[in-house]
Structure formats: C-alpha cells, structure tokens
Amino acid sequence: MYTMHKKAQIEAGVNWIFIIVAGAIILLFFASVAAWYKSNQETKISGQVVVKLDSMFTSAIESPRTAKSVTIPDLPIHFTCDNDCNKYGCPSYFSGGAVSRDSGTEVVFSMANLEANNLISWALNFKIPYKVTNFLYLTNDQIRYIIIYDTASEDLFEAVNDVLSENPHLNLEAVFDGGSLEFEDYNDDFVRIVSLTPNKYTESDFEEFFSDSDFDFVDVDGSEISGYVYFNEGVGVQYYGIPMLIGAIFSENSEFYECNVNKALLLSSYVSYVYEKRTQWLFGNLPTTPEDKTYCDIYYTDADVVRAIQIIGEMSDVTLFEAGDLSSAIITIENNDNLAIINDCPRLY
C-alpha cells in the first residue's frame, strides 16, 4: 500500500516535470520565433525607410533651389561622414534605424542626428564656374539658425541671405550687430549661431541667452569667393563660394563639414579633368567648312584657360592648391566663356 502510494507520488512528480519541460520548450520556441520575427520586421521597416529617404534625397538633389518640408515617421535619422577620404570619396552613411546606406560621393550638409517628424530638404548648385555637383542641405524646423552680421560684413551677409531666403521653411533669424546683442530663448532643440563678424564673439558670449537650449557657435572669416569657418573656436576649415559656406551653417561640426567639403573638392577634380579634355577637344575639332571657326581657337588654346581649369581641379590637393589663385581662375574661365559666346564660338562650360 505504501509502495503504491509512493509510486503514484513519483508518477505525479514525473508528469509535472514533463509538463514543465515541454511547456518551457514550447514557450521558448514561440518566444524565439517572435523575437526573430520582430527583428526581421524591424530591419525590413528600417530598410524601407532608408530606401524612401534615399529616394527623397535624390529628388531633392535633382531639383536645386527648391526647398521642401515633408512629414516623416518620428524616427531618428543619423548621418556620418568620416574625414578619412581617398580618391574614391569619403566613408559616409545615413541610417534610419538599423539599416544604413552609403553616401560616399554625395555632399550632404546636416546635423548628425535629425529627430523630428519633419524634414526640410534643399539643394544648391556648386559651380566654380562650371557645375561640379549639387549640395544637399537637410534640417528640421526644431533647429534655429541665427546669423549675426555688422556693417563690415554686410556684403557677405546679403550674398548669404539672398540664397537662404529662398528657403521659406528655415527657422532663420538675421541679427544686425549694432553694439549690443539680445536674444530670446524659445527652448528650441538646437540653436546654431553663425557670426559673420570674425573674431568678435566666442561661444561663452551667448551662454546667458540660451540657458534652456542646446547651442553652438560658428565664426566665419572670409568673402563670397572663399574664406574660413571656425566651429566653436576650433581649427578653421576653408570654404569656396556661398553654397559651401551655407553648408557650414547646416553642418554638425568641423569634421563633418570638412569631410563634405573634401567630397566636393574631389568631385571638382574629376569634373575639371573632363572640362580640360573637352577644351582640348574643342580646339582640335573647330571646323573650316561650311563656316570657318578656327578663329575661335584662341578661347581654348589660351594657356591661362587650361591652367585655370587645372587650378580648380587641384583644389582637393592641398600641396598644389593656393586659395588666392581661385578667384582669378574663375574670372579667366568666365571671361573666355563670355567672349566665346559673343563671337559665336562653342561655350567653355
């Protein structure tokens, strides 16, 4: 009797162990299937988001001077640009979750993280004087831009503001520095202060105004043609032309900006090589019949023109390039192109 009772007890215990083990295996199985399915779907959704963003960026690049503000899913978009560039471009990616996409040769000026359900995209032509590429600028309405200028920098401000005012979606504020500055803190996600009055202010000068907002400071020292940009009193990064200077206003930091500038200069070296060869081709193929156009050869054989194109191509090579030569190179090419058009000769660019 005692043995039978004990056996029943053991049997009941074994049954329970069996039920617990089998149940645990079944639960584990379903939990692992659910986890796998979840990660799979997340990757899939991230992939779809990145593809849509890429398509959005491409259409923005294709339509320069057309600013767009679009509503997007509330997920962080992350941008990276590593300044370790080579002849193929600079390692750079953007991601919208777990999936990232390569943007090695696309010049994209933006903050490293854009977190809002709205995205402002805008593109500008980078011409020196021929078209090299289109720059893409990305931001959102949670980022506030303040531009400070004074009488000495009024020309540069007007050139920058003329272009920036084409984008009505920007949270932009221009402040004339007449001696004392006053700012309101609107608790923005981020405030980027850009001073066109070189070496006059430092970041600490603005701390009292923006105690509730995250902010940083960019100092600009230069003209419409070229100059230097200093992020938070760091090392200066050179810019060429207004679209590149505007890139600094939208960029995360000095490294991010310099990386994109390097991409642009690399592209300019390849495009310049094409223009150099095209100019030589034009010279070698000017017709004598039905109309003798050999008189046009002066615009293509002129040693200054070919050298000017080469100078622009050398911008990416710091050992060869001298910034002072850039404006004269641009003027030489523009003048030759204008003269070619006036004299019914093929355009240079």
Added chain:
Amino acid sequence: MIIWQLLMIVQGCTRMNKKKKAQIKMGESIIILFIFFILVVFGLVFYASISKYTSGRDAVEAEEMNVENIQKELRFLSEIQCTESGNTRFDCYDIGKIIATQEAIQTHYDYYAQNVFLQTNISFIEVFPGNEEWSLYEPGFTEDDMLNIKGGSAFQIPVTLFHPIDDTYNFGYVSIMVYKYG
C-alpha cells in the same frame, strides 16, 4: 486455495489495468505533442515558402531600384550634362563632354567603376540626323566575372545629344545594360 489464486489474478489485473491506463495517458500526451509539433512544422514551412516568395520579389524590386539609381546617376552626372553657363539642361548630353569623359574614365577607371557605373554598359546612340555611337563605359570583366554573370537588364532612354561645335541638338538614345551576378 482456489479463492486465493483468483484474488491474486484480480489484483494482478487491477495493477496491469492501472499500468496500462498510465501508458495510454502517456501515449496520448506524446501523440498530442507530436501533432502539435507537426502543426508547428507545417506553419513554419508555410511561413518559409511565403518568405521565400517575398524575398524573391524584394530581390526583383532591389534590382529595379539598382537600375533606376544608375539611370538617375547618369541623368545627373555633371561630367556629361548639357550646360549653359553652368545651368543644366535636362535629358541632354554634350557630345564634347561624352568624348572627354571617355578619356577621363580611362585615366580614372577605378573611381568611375566603383562609384558611378558599377557593372553597367553605357552607350549613346545618335539616330537623327546622324547615326554615330559613343560607348561611354564598359565594365572590365575578368574571366571569373564572365562565368558568374546571370543575365542582365537592358534599357533605352530617348535623349537629346548636343553637338557643341555645330551648336546643334540631335535626337538619340542612351542604351544602358545592367549586368546581374548569380
């Protein structure tokens, strides 16, 4: 004696019945688990076949997207676009620039192969008034690459071809062949 023997038989049968019942119960449980796992396996096989179909469709979409990207890349390639003082004319390609780019591709082959054209064959064909053809880029396939090519997609897009010396705009098309690896 007989009664004792009968009692023993009845007791034995009762024990055997209990044992048998337990065995039947265990068997039932195993059969239920077996059926359950068969259903799970059926479910997984069904899901896997659906996933396979979906991933196949995704692969086709990715391929189409790749072709579309190459088209866009070509359409906005500053090296060959027609420009007037730096301003772009869409769907127009400058023959002088195409010829210059052919030379640039020879000099900087790696850059154009890795960043721009990838595994794509691109030619510009004039159809009116002339009938000239300019091959812009041909991928440099190795013998191993040739063995791994599993077909490709060909596209022709009508474009305008600008002749800078004559200052004329001619009709033509760009032929794009995107190779697919197996």
